[in-house]
Amino acid sequence: MPYRVPDTFFPDVENEIIDRTCARHKKCNILKVTYGSVAVAAILVLIFIVGNSDDTLLQRTDFAEVAQAFDNLTDADQAYLLEIYQDDIFINE
Numbered sequence: 898m899p900y901r902v903p904d905t906f907f908p909d910v911e912n913e914i915i916d917r918t919c920a921r922h923k924k925c926n927i928l929k930v931t932y933g934s935v936a937v938a939a940i941l942v943l944i945f946i947v948g949n950s951d952d953t954l955l956q957r958t959d960f961a962e963v964a965q966a967f968d969n970l971t972d973a974d975q976a977y978l979l980e981i982y983q984d985d986i987f988i989n990e
Contacts (some may be wrong), residue, residue: 967975
């Protein structure tokens with residue numbers, strides 16, 4: 898053999914490779930746990946915000962209020978709305 902290496906070269910290389918790859922996996926696992934924890938915390942905050950939000954967004958408007966708002970429009974605006982809504986595919990189903 899033209900090349901010589903120390904007797905412990907191959908076991909040392911093997912141990913070093915194992916140490917480095919395991920260290921990477923540990924770092925990856927720590928990052929996964931960290932990102933997972935942050936995601937869970939964000940979801941809980943979102944649920945808390947939505948659960949405690951003001952109910953004004955969920956209030957229903959009765960037909961009398963809609964009719965009154967429509968009556969307050971000008972004749973041109975009323976005609977425009979009626980023309981647009983006649984072609985609406987969701988209302989005319």
